[in-house]
Amino acid sequence: MAETKTFEAPVFTAQGKQGGTRQLPEMFDGIVNVPVMHQAVKAFLANRRQGTAKTKTRGEVTGGNQKPWKQKGTGRARQGSTRAPNWPGGGTVFGPQPRSYTQIVPRQVRQLARKSALNARAREGAVILVDALNFSAPKTKTMTALIASIGAAGKKVLVLTEGVKPNVYLSARNIERAHVMPFSDASTYHILWSDVVVIESAALTQNSAEG
Numbered sequence: 157m158a159e160t161k162t163f164e165a166p167v168f169t170a171q172g173k174q175g176g177t178r179q180l181p182e183m184f185d186g187i188v189n190v191p192v193m194h195q196a197v198k199a200f201l202a203n204r205r206q207g208t209a210k211t212k213t214r215g216e217v218t219g220g221n222q223k224p225w226k227q228k229g230t231g232r233a234r235q236g237s238t239r240a241p242n243w244p245g246g247g248t249v250f251g252p253q254p255r256s257y258t259q260i261v262p263r264q265v266r267q268l269a270r271k272s273a274l275n276a277r278a279r280e281g282a283v284i285l286v287d288a289l290n291f292s293a294p295k296t297k298t299m300t301a302l303i304a305s306i307g308a309a310g311k312k313v314l315v316l317t318e319g320v321k322p323n324v325y326l327s328a329r330n331i332e333r334a335h336v337m338p339f340s341d342a343s344t345y346h347i348l349w350s351d352v353v354v355i356e357s358a359a360l361t362q363n364s365a366e367g
Contacts (some may be wrong), residue, residue, distance in 0.1 A: 275331075
């Protein structure tokens with residue numbers, strides 16, 4: 157059985173001032189299941205595919221109803237239709253057709269993968285806690301200052317909030333390497349995409365209580 161660990165994360169205020177460290181809840185036990193994370197990320201990317209690629213078969217292209225030339229006597233190879241795949245503009249053989257790429261992953265597997273991704277970032281010391289992010293208005297400068305103060309400037313930062321917070325989301329929308337979303341909506345893909353995971357303390361407390 158894998159040995160469980162405990163992790164601590166630095167705590168910052170919404171203004172970027174550090175206020176010590178705090179122990180992460182029980183869900184951060186240090187166990188990382190790589191195959192499950194791979195399955196979850198592969199399914200996430202597959203489910204984003206539209207599956208609308210399509211080519212025309214020889215029955216769908218225009219023209220070719222008449223035999224191009226007579227069967228014998230021309231010295232050329234026999235041909236029956238200009239819609240044949242060997243003709244320019246002819247139909248495509250075994251080309252892509254509209255299809256669904258949906259992959260269904262059981263809920264418990266998704267939860268395990270998400271937990272493993274958070275543990276992977278905790279192992280790297282890339283989990284940071286912040287106090288309540290209550291922005292009165294969207295302000296990119298405020299979010300940029302917060303990211304810089306936690307030492308994540310230039311890195312891919314995932315900010316996980318307690319519930320939906322439009323002002324926080326809009327404050328990070330113009331920052332190329334920052335993404336804001338509710339803690340409950342974060343997937344394995346989003347967590348592994350980031351270099352640093354910034355979690356609002358209340359969101360982590362609420363999730364631990366529900367779990």
